[in-house]
Amino acid sequence: MVRKWMYLLVCTIVLATTIFTGTSLAAEPAEYDNEMDSKMVIHFIDVGEGDCTFIDFGEYEVLIDAGSNMAGETVVDYIEPYVDGSLDLVIATHVHHDHIGGMDDVLKAYDVKEIIHSGDTYNTQSYLDFYDAVLAEPNCMYTEDEDRIIDMGNGATLRIIDGIDGSENINDNSVIALLEYGVTKVLFTGDLEESGEAYYLNLLEPVQVLKVGHHGSATSSGTNFLSVVNPQIGIISAGYANNSIHPHIRAMRRLFQAETELYGTFKVGCIVMTLDGESYSLNTSQTLQYADAGIYHIIREFEGEVWK
Numbered sequence: 001m002v003r004k005w006m007y008l009l010v011c012t013i014v015l016a017t018t019i020f021t022g023t024s025l026a027a028e029p030a031e032y033d034n035e036m037d038s039k040m041v042i043h044f045i046d047v048g049e050g051d052c053t054f055i056d057f058g059e060y061e062v063l064i065d066a067g068s069n070m071a072g073e074t075v076v077d078y079i080e081p082y083v084d085g086s087l088d089l090v091i092a093t094h095v096h097h098d099h100i101g102g103m104d105d106v107l108k109a110y111d112v113k114e115i116i117h118s119g120d121t122y123n124t125q126s127y128l129d130f131y132d133a134v135l136a137e138p139n140c141m142y143t144e145d146e147d148r149i150i151d152m153g154n155g156a157t158l159r160i161i162d163g164i165d166g167s168e169n170i171n172d173n174s175v176i177a178l179l180e181y182g183v184t185k186v187l188f189t190g191d192l193e194e195s196g197e198a199y200y201l202n203l204l205e206p207v208q209v210l211k212v213g214h215h216g217s218a219t220s221s222g223t224n225f226l227s228v229v230n231p232q233i234g235i236i237s238a239g240y241a242n243n244s245i246h247p248h249i250r251a252m253r254r255l256f257q258a259e260t261e262l263y264g265t266f267k268v269g270c271i272v273m274t275l276d277g278e279s280y281s282l283n284t285s286q287t288l289q290y291a292d293a294g295i296y297h298i299i300r301e302f303e304g305e306v307w308k
């Protein structure tokens with residue numbers, strides 16, 4: 001609590017300085033507000049091409065992925081005002097660098113009580129750095145994803161849904177997590193692709209918010225999957241003008257046909273969602289349109305190939 005008051009004081013000073021100098025604070029985290037103690041805030045942090053979501057609920061904090069190596073310090077700095085003591089839970093959805101690359105920085109900067117992972121190992125430097133940091137983390141449980149319900153306090157839960165393990169497609173081994181707070185459900189699927197979505201069709205249910213799988217790639221968010229989870233809102237984390245065709249216009253089309261409103265970190269930066277158990281709100285009203293699809297496909301659109 002002392003840290004939060006300190007942060008409030010610093011924010012006040014910074015805000016006063018900002019008004020005086022007329023500069024913008026757009027890149028800074030949302031200001032801490034005491035009244036937010038009763039609310040849950042989900043930060044979809046802009047880490048460029050990669051994934052990083054931070055859930056702040058009173059004194060319980062969860063980090064899902066930490067972006068690439070380059071994003072580590074950004075993540076550490078962004079979450080600093082919100083972390084009360086230690087990070088209660090870190091989820092490493094899978095072993096690709098755009099999800100675990102920044103995690104060694106996070107583990108060095110914060111005490112972490114538990115890390116839930118996909119069960120895979122990997123022969124990349126990003127993974128080795130991550131795993132070295134895990135081994136160096138004192139009193140930290142390192143747990144493979146299994147069916148369980150994690151109590152976040154005040155009626156909020158995070159359900160881990162065990163599914164695919166050991167697939168050759170590393171993306172399909174992603175940790176699947178369903179956040180439930182009051183009537184609001186938020187689903188996190190890492191980089192799960194359509195090939196893996198099929199496994200979960202009988203295990204999932206309609207949600208209000210979907211953290212769109214695999215940065216909105218063409219091979220995720222299949223029609224069958226969307227007909228089950230039927231999200232009102234989809235959040236896409238991807239880098240501005242990335243080389244990976246994220247989000248892909250075909251995935252966007254399926255999401256639009258499911259009447260899902262889309263938002264992207266590559267378009268508006270960090271997306272902050274506030275939940276009170278009955279409703280939720282976003283810090284932006286700038287939705288994605290087809291013109292926001294991966295740049296490669298904008299080029300193809302001009303060539304008349306886009307709907308193939």
Ligand SMILES: [Zn+2]
Nearest residue numbers: 096098191214
């Ligand atoms: Zn990814």
